[in-house]
Amino acid sequence: MTSAAPITPAEYWDKYKPYRGDGAQPRPQAGAFDWTGLADGGPGAELLGAPATALDLGPAEGENAAFLARTGVQVTAVDFSAVQVERARLFWDGEPRLTFVHAEACAFLDEGTSRFDAIYSTWGAVWFTDPEDLVPQVAARLAPGGVFGFSHREPAAGQYGAQQMSGKWLEGRETELTVWRWQYGPEQWADILTRHGFTAIDAKVLPNPDPTALGTLLITATAAL
Numbered sequence: 001m002t003s004a005a006p007i008t009p010a011e012y013w014d015k016y017k018p019y020r021g022d023g024a025q026p027r028p029q030a031g032a033f034d035w036t037g038l039a040d041g042g043p044g045a046e047l048l049g050a051p052a053t054a055l056d057l058g059p060a061e062g063e064n065a066a067f068l069a070r071t072g073v074q075v076t077a078v079d080f081s082a083v084q085v086e087r088a089r090l091f092w093d094g095e096p097r098l099t100f101v102h103a104e105a106c107a108f109l110d111e112g113t114s115r116f117d118a119i120y121s122t123w124g125a126v127w128f129t130d131p132e133d134l135v136p137q138v139a140a141r142l143a144p145g146g147v148f149g150f151s152h153r154e155p156a157a158g159q160y161g162a163q164q165m166s167g168k169w170l171e172g173r174e175t176e177l178t179v180w181r182w183q184y185g186p187e188q189w190a191d192i193l194t195r196h197g198f199t200a201i202d203a204k205v206l207p208n209p210d211p212t213a214l215g216t217l218l219i220t221a222t223a224a225l
Contacts, residue, residue: 027091030066035122035151035206036216042206045071047220048147051117055141057105057150058124062088062098069098076101076116078108080125105129109137116141120149127152127181131189135196142223148198154205154215155183186217193221 033045056065059077069075078101079085085102105125119138138148186203193201198221207215
């Protein structure tokens with residue numbers, strides 16, 4: 001029996017799963033911090049500095065969060081999808097410094113008061129949330145001098161700002177639901193972050209090893225002291 005097509009953004013992400021064969025899925029690897037999704041030996045967790053606490057926005061299966069937790073960082077990982085959160089909790093049950101929370105990113109940031117030494121998102125919530133809503137809330141929840149780091153796919157030429165994603169992107173699942181992603185180039189992101197008080201902004205595109213494919217946009221910035 002085919003499951004119903006998603007009708008809300010949360011249900012859309014409930015159905016997302018990297019394909020690793022049929023049947024029960026094995027726990028993903030957490031041997032490195034990965035910004036690109038490629039086995040490219042690129043930069044790792046060092047871009048976040050040496051945080052004692054970190055917030056992962058949109059962790060999906062939680063590999064990066066688990067990696068950081070295993071290095072001694074207290075990690076809170078927030079995902080919009082109840083299914084993703086449940087899966088991640090099962091994968092990483094027993095990791096003492098790792099907590100998964102089911103919440104929308106802006107709502108979580110708005111409702112809390114604690115601050116984090118680092119806030120990051122790898123192809124996660126930053127890509128799928130209006131930065132004019134998200135970035136000021138990130139700034140408010142970062143400790144002074146804390147690092148905000150995120151990555152998403154390099155925008156195709158001319159495809160900047162809010163862009164529609166078809167539900168068919170999810171490995172052939174049919175749906176009429178429209179999901180939005182916000183994508184900008186390095187200079188555009190640098191302008192957004194500067195306007196919201198961030199400094200030491202490093203914005204660049206890491207090329208894809210496949211010259212026919214788009215690269216990864218990678219941004220780090222520092223909260224005001």
